[in-house]
Amino acid sequence: MARDSDITPPRLVGGHPPADAAAKPTRRPAGLAGAAAARPLRPIESSSVVGLAYEQIRELILTGAIAPGERLGQVELAEQLGISRTPVREALRRLAGEGLVTARTNHGFRVAEIGIEEVMRRLEIRLLLEPGVARLAAERATADHLAAIDATIAREERARDAAETHDASRDFHLAVARATGNPDIVATLAAQWIVEIGRRLLARRTARPDWQGRDIAEHKAIAAAIAGGQGDLAEQLMREHVASALDHWAAKADA
Amino acid sequence: MARDSDITPPRLVGGHPPADAAAKPTRRPAGLAGAAAARPLRPIESSSVVGLAYEQIRELILTGAIAPGERLGQVELAEQLGISRTPVREALRRLAGEGLVTARTNHGFRVAEIGIEEVMRRLEIRLLLEPGVARLAAERATADHLAAIDATIAREERARDAAETHDASRDFHLAVARATGNPDIVATLAAQWIVEIGRRLLARRTARPDWQGRDIAEHKAIAAAIAGGQGDLAEQLMREHVASALDHWAAKADA
DNA sequence: CGACTTACGAATGGATACAATATGGCGAGA
DNA sequence: TCTCGCCATATTGTATCCATTCGTAAGTCG
Numbered sequence: 001m002a003r004d005s006d007i008t009p010p011r012l013v014g015g016h017p018p019a020d021a022a023a024k025p026t027r028r029p030a031g032l033a034g035a036a037a038a039r040p041l042r043p044i045e046s047s048s049v050v051g052l053a054y055e056q057i058r059e060l061i062l063t064g065a066i067a068p069g070e071r072l073g074q075v076e077l078a079e080q081l082g083i084s085r086t087p088v089r090e091a092l093r094r095l096a097g098e099g100l101v102t103a104r105t106n107h108g109f110r111v112a113e114i115g116i117e118e119v120m121r122r123l124e125i126r127l128l129l130e131p132g133v134a135r136l137a138a139e140r141a142t143a144d145h146l147a148a149i150d151a152t153i154a155r156e157e158r159a160r161d162a163a164e165t166h167d168a169s170r171d172f173h174l175a176v177a178r179a180t181g182n183p184d185i186v187a188t189l190a191a192q193w194i195v196e197i198g199r200r201l202l203a204r205r206t207a208r209p210d211w212q213g214r215d216i217a218e219h220k221a222i223a224a225a226i227a228g229g230q231g232d233l234a235e236q237l238m239r240e241h242v243a244s245a246l247d248h249w250a251a252k253a254d255a
Numbered sequence: 256m257a258r259d260s261d262i263t264p265p266r267l268v269g270g271h272p273p274a275d276a277a278a279k280p281t282r283r284p285a286g287l288a289g290a291a292a293a294r295p296l297r298p299i300e301s302s303s304v305v306g307l308a309y310e311q312i313r314e315l316i317l318t319g320a321i322a323p324g325e326r327l328g329q330v331e332l333a334e335q336l337g338i339s340r341t342p343v344r345e346a347l348r349r350l351a352g353e354g355l356v357t358a359r360t361n362h363g364f365r366v367a368e369i370g371i372e373e374v375m376r377r378l379e380i381r382l383l384l385e386p387g388v389a390r391l392a393a394e395r396a397t398a399d400h401l402a403a404i405d406a407t408i409a410r411e412e413r414a415r416d417a418a419e420t421h422d423a424s425r426d427f428h429l430a431v432a433r434a435t436g437n438p439d440i441v442a443t444l445a446a447q448w449i450v451e452i453g454r455r456l457l458a459r460r461t462a463r464p465d466w467q468g469r470d471i472a473e474h475k476a477i478a479a480a481i482a483g484g485q486g487d488l489a490e491q492l493m494r495e496h497v498a499s500a501l502d503h504w505a506a507k508a509d510a
Numbered sequence: 511c512g513a514c515t516t517a518c519g520a521a522t523g524g525a526t527a528c529a530a531t532a533t534g535g536c537g538a539g540a
Numbered sequence: 541t542c543t544c545g546c547c548a549t550a551t552t553g554t555a556t557c558c559a560t561t562c563g564t565a566a567g568t569c570g
Contacts, residue, residue, distance in 0.1 A: 048360040049554070075521070084555045086341070089523090093305075093345050097352025105303050106522060106561055121439045128387035128440070129380075136379075184376045185383070188443060304524070329552070339525045340552090361531050361552060515568075522561075530553070540543080 049083050053091040056081060061100050061111050072101060072109040098194055116253045122192040123246045127239070129189060130173065134222060134238035137179035138231040145179035149223050156216050165215075172219050176238075179226065218244075304338050309346040311336065316355055316366050318418075327356060327364040353449055371508045377447045378501045382494070384444060385428065389477060389493035392434035393486040400434035404478050411471050420470075427474050431481065431493075 057077060060066045072092060078085045092109045095101045101109045137145070152175050156168035170193050177186045218241045225234035312332065315321045327347060333340045351358045358364050392400070407430050411423035425448050432441045473496045480489035 051360070073521075085522090086554055086556090090345060090348050093348050094352055097349050105306075108522065118439075121437050124391075124437055125384075125440055125443055128391075129383050132383040136383075182376050182379055184373075185380055188380055188446070191443070330550090341524055341526090344553090363532095363552065511570105513568105513570085515566105517566085518564085520561105520563080522559105524557105524559080526555100526557070528553105528555075530551105532552085533548105533550075535548085536546085538543105538545085540541105 048087075050087040050090045050094075053077070053081055053083060053087050054094055057088075057091055058095060058100065061095070066111050068111050068113045070111050072111060074108065098191070100194060116249060120246060120249050120253065123242065123249060126173075126189070126192055127242045127246055129185070130176075130242050131235040131239040133177050133180055133185060133189070134226065134234040135231040136182075136185075137176045138226045138229050138234040140181050141179035141226055145175070146223075146227050149175045149179065149226065151175075153216065153219050153223060156219065169215060169219070172223075176222070176226065305342040305345045305349075308332075308336055308338060308342050309349055312343075312346055313350060313355065316350070321366050323366045323368045325366050327366065329363070353446070355449060371504060375501060375504050375508065378497065378504060381428075381444070381447055382497045382501055384440070385431075385497050386490040386494040388432050388435055388440060388444070389481065389489040390486040391437075391440075392431045393481045393484050393489040395436050396434035396481055400430070401478075401482050404430045404434065404481065406430075408471065408474050408478060411474065424470060424474070427478075431477070434481065 057072070066072065074085045074088050074092070077092075078088045081088065092101060092103070096103045096109065100112055102112050103109050141149075149172065152168055152172040156165060156172065159165040159168050174186055174190055177189045180186075218237065222234055222237045222241060225237055312327070321327065329340045329343050329347070332347075333343045336343065347356060347364045348358065350356045351364065355367055356364045357367050396404075404427065407423055407427040411420060411427065414420040414423050429441055429445055432444045435441075473492065477489055477492045477496065480492055
């Protein structure tokens with residue numbers, strides 16, 4: 001079959017994947033080479049057309065190429081992807097399960113809208129989850145986990161635009177979650193970012209001049225607390241960290 | 256996650272989905288009449304065939320009619336439902352998105368397995384979330400919310416078997432989550448129950464003689480704290496409530 | 511002149527047909 | 541007897557086709 005392009009293999013987020021080994025920070029093949037170690041053989045990434053369509057449509061949505069609220073015509077997508085409508089529909093259905101698109105019978109699929117109030121709802125979930133996650137991470141993190149966390153901070157410092165900054169920041173939080181050893185926590189937390197479509201709302205946030213530097217500083221403090229096994233401190237720092245983001249958005253909502 | 260649209264119906268509540276009207280005869284009788292009857296599947300005879308197929312397959316999995324790990328043959332399901340494979344596939348893909356079934360390309364769909372360690376991973380998420388949820392509920396609950404919470408406790412007391420008890424107990428926790436006013440919290444929490452396939456593992460838990468009564472008593476105490484606006488107390492009681500469940504399963508895991 | 515009706519076109523939902531892949535049995539050879 | 545390789549069959553994956561519904565806009569009546 002048309003194996004046109006190398007695909008992004010295991011989805012980072014979404015669904016409830018059973019195993020988490022091979023933790024991959026982002027879809028960049030670069031970086032961590034020998035970390036796998038455990039099993040020399042990795043299962044083959046089967047490239048079904050559905051999977052490819054899923055990846056591509058997802059990327060279109062996440063990069064903002066298709067705006068929130070916009071219609072996702074099945075024929076149009078199928079033609080552009082060079083496939084038939086059937087796999088497109090299944091890919092869309094899968095995206096709907098993740099909340100990236102909405103579906104109404106006989107009305108087709110649309111890119112999910114997201115407003116400030118929804119961002120705040122998600123942040124509230126993070127505020128409930130992440131302090132405890134940080135505590136667990138401090139109690140359980142292995143050396144590999146700590147290295148992975150540091151790597152995301154390094155990426156954050158190297159980031160050159162809002163999108164990279166956002167991705168690295170998100171991956172920091174997911175790396176902390178991974179340190180709990182509970183893959184379901186990672187999946188649940190990752191779901192809170194899924195709907196931040198297009199990273200556009202975030203662009204406004206990161207536009208605030210001092211934000212990025214402050215974010216990184218807070219991340220470093222949290223990482224240090226985790227590395228030092230200081231569960232109470234990590235919990236408290238993470239709570240303040242997420243709460244400040246929530247406050248920031250709340251202020252924006254009023255304006 | 257769950258947004259409106261009929262593709263994402265309520266499905267959080269205990270009972271069966273509401274009966275749908277609009278009986279529109281399918282234009283294809285497709286006579287393999289006597290072949291069915293193996294499973295309690297009734298042919299679908301309404302619009303939105305995917306949704307209905309989803310409901311029925313989901314019910315089969317949740318009630319344990321199809322055991323975890325068992326294969327979900329597309330043709331078999333399609334024939335028993337009296338529809339074609341296309342909507343069946345889409346329903347299965349949607350169930351895969353929720354983690355109820357697993358999908359491997361060219362290998363078909365299977366009912367997801369779940370073991371004690373997975374139940375514990377889910378409980379750990381609940382342990383992170385629910386204390387804070389209880390606090391928020393105490394701060395925000397309206398009279399309607401309180402009534403809904405009480406209703407689930409009443410159902411719990413009326414329950415006559417393990418399945419009813421389990422459903423009512425789950426609905427208590429979801430009703431508390433609903434009192435936070437954040438629907439995403441409800442969805443996130445609900446996802447933690449989704450994979451408790453067949454309520455079978457739970458049957459063993461509820462088999463413990465004093466369990467049900469103790470559960471109800473704890474629920475009542477939590478509800479009282481929420482109704483009284485005692486956020487600290489509600490949080491603490493909920494933490495102990497969930498923690499005891501986690502301890503219980505941990506003990507089981509050792510045995 | 512405006513609101514309602516009604517046809518037409520386009521796109522979705524579902525069914526069927528075809529292609530590709532895996533599963534299981536059988537036989538040959540070590 | 542066990543293992544490997546091959547073939548038949550069953551099942552999944554994808555494409556194509558038909559029926560139905562929705563959106564739109566022209567057309568008609570008040």
